Amino acid sequence: MKYRKLGNTGIEVSEIAFGSEFLVERPYEDTEVLIQACEENGINFLDCWMSEPDVRSHLGRAIKGNRDAWVIQGHLGATWQNEQYVRTRDMDKVIPAFEDFMQRFQIDTLDFGMIHYVDLLEDYEEIMNGPFIEYVRKLKDDGTIAHIGLSTHNPDIGILAAQNPEIELLMFSINPAFDMFGSMLDIEEYRKEDAYDREFSSINPKRAEIYELCEKNGTALTVMKGFAGGNLLSDETSPFGVALTPVQCIHYALSQKGVSSIFVGVKNPQELEESLKYCDATEAEKDYSQTLKNAPKNSYKGQCTYCGHCQPCSSGIDIAMVNKLFDLAKYHDEVPASIHEHYNNLKYDATECIACGECEPRCPFDVHIVDVMLDAQDLFGFKMF
Known part of the structure; x- marks a missing residue:
């Protein structure tokens, strides 16, 4: 396993990190096995945005004996209401949810307190000019969180975060499909005949600007949605009409400027092993260029990646x-x-x-x-x- 520094924080993390979203409604034993597999293979970075109580408790229990070996991203604004995940800026909900996170993880200090899922400009401005950021600042001043981070899928918000010195880490969705079509506001550009002729010609300028800014400003950049919810790993669901391998997706993400680490969502050690193949992969096995060069001109707009941000449902539907x-x-x-x-x-x-x-x-x-x-x-x- 190789390690990279997280921007200006000086913290070193494994290139491949553990995204724990698939632990929902799973027994503790599944969490323990995956955490052990991560530790045995040098993974030291963990993200938990899920508000489901058992996920938090299981992770806290599994890492308790080896807490100092882990760097943890935990999210503020992801809450559990009426047995459903709810993203909120209501401080009466945000504060108890964060306190629950710390209690269930059995930790006194969180490495990165992540401002959870900010995709609208109005939401960003409300957060940065209201009680939400004041609470986050207090947590940092008190030493409860060591660093402030933010997660988004929107390139416009990503640029604002990368320009904001208060945001020390940006968690952003990066994969070949999303990069090709950017924010979807200029989709016709990516249907032109020559759109895929050059290796990096398909990256949306706004997304490329984020990566440049993070590298220039020392903002740590971590990757979510590297497999696009698993869709890139299947011929049937890939927007390219052909599957990429986990190794190719990981290499794509880690090749972008400023990127420190990619979180992989896995259900079991066998799936983790598929991602860990990256560590020993040849350059030929990592190469994604031919897939991108010959990709059909398909948009990812309208394609579910199973991220769960649509919740809560008034009818209780998952x-x-x-x-x-x-x-x-x-x-x-x-x-x-x-x-x-x-x-x-x-x-x-x-x-x-x-x-x-x-x-x-x-x-x-x-x-x-x-x-x-x-x-x-x-x-x-x-x-x-």
Whole structure:
């Protein structure tokens, strides 16, 4: 495992880091096994944005005996309300949720207090000129958090964060697909015949500016969505029409200016091993250029990456899971029994959708969620009780 410094903080972290999003609704033993596998392979960097209580408790228990070996990103603004993840700036919810994080992780100091998921300019301005940032500053002054970070999918917010000396770390979604189409505001540029002729011609200028700024200003840059929710790893779901390997995706992210580390979301040690192959991969195995050069001109706009930011659902639906099962099933002539069973075991399925549309403005990728729920109803049918 190789290590890189996190911007001006001086902290060294593993190039491959552990993203723990797939630990939701999993027993403690799964967390323990993955944490042990990370430690055995030199991974020392962990991100937890999930507000689900058991995830936090399990991670805290698993790292307790080796806390000093880990650098941790924890998020402020990710809360657990009515058994659902809710992103909020309501300080009456933000403060107890953060205190819960610290208690369940059994830590006194958090390495990076992350301002969670800021994708709108109004949200950024409200945070930076109100009680939210005042609370974050107090946490830093008190020594409860060592450094301030921010996570976003929006290049415009990324630029603002990289220019803000108070933000010491930026967590940003980076992969070949997202970089090609940037913020989706200039999508026609990426449908031109020569858009993919040169190796880096496809990177959106705003996204390239973020990477330059982070390197220039010493803002640590960490990567989320490196596999685009797993979509890049499958021929059927890749916007290029052909799968990339985890090694290629990791290499792409780590090749961008300013990037220190990429968080990989894995369910078990076997999936982790696929990412760890990067450490010993040849240059040929890392090379993604031919895939990008021959990529179809497809946009990622409207494609669910199962990030969960659409929550909460007023009907209690796990929207990301319904989307994922729908995507898995729609490529088959008949819905596989295993997928159908998983769908039937959901507490609330697509039939509970009331088409209120409240989830759609929260989606970073402009997925028409209500339409997906209707399509899922047609595909899976109604439950038979």
